[in-house]
């Protein structure tokens with residue numbers, strides 16, 4: 001499913017955080033948002049998944065007007081993996097992932113065999129099948145992150161929003177999570193910090209600085225030394241990795 005956000009502006013405590021941003025995610029595309037800390041990536045994502053109400057702009061998921069639809073209706077089609085995954089109450093990993101089925105159920109409808117299979121498959125995808133009975137609060141940050149992704153997968157969304165999904169993860173799981181997300185073959189909009197991973201997994205990147213889009217397009221076409229230096233205020237070199245042939249970036253300190 002495709003997503004269009006048009007002319008989104010968000011002002012918080014009198015400060016303009018997101019300034020007239022428009023972006024498009026095509027059906028099955030993996031689109032990345034990159035930019036320095038505090039540039040407005042999370043705020044933009046939150047305004048797309050209805051946690052923050054933007055002062056201006058609109059969002060369409062397929063033909064649905066996201067900002068004027070109920071959260072329940074949107075959650076049938078849009079999954080979200082946020083940055084912070086803390087809870088006050090404890091649940092088992094199985095219960096956490098089963099929550100992903102809620103938007104598809106009627107009030108008081110009990111979980112059926114299909115739901116159990118979907119939850120088991122989602123846990124398997126993130127390598128946590130053996131953690132089903134563990135208490136969520138006892139998990140490490142990286143394990144929690146994978147449970148939240150499993151919950152979003154169990155939701156069977158047509159579109160996924162990820163806010164720094166590889167936060168807390170070691171390199172093996174960073175690669176695994178992005179691979180799993182890519183294999184879902186649904187539209188994905190993800191805020192990412194790791195630039196070379198963003199170039200490997202994203203079809204299109206939007207580069208944000210101070211709430212505005214500085215560049216957008218295919219990673220290899222837009223991520224130049226000049227752009228990275230301007231956006232992140234650091235020196236770097238961009239080159240072709242001699243082993244993989246992929247784009248590589250070295251930061252010069």
Ligand SMILES: Nc1ncnc2c1ncn2[C@@H]1O[C@H](COP(=O)(O)OP(=O)(O)OP(=O)(O)O)[C@@H](O)[C@H]1O
Pocket residue numbers: 012013015017035036037038039040041042043044
């Ligand atoms: N409720 C709020 N009131 C005032 N300022 C806010 C509020 N929420 C966020 N901000 C500010 O908006 C700016 C953008 O924050 P945001 O979390 O969107 O950045 P980000 O690009 O996701 O950063 P990071 O990469 O560090 O996660 C920051 O300066 C933040 O302090």
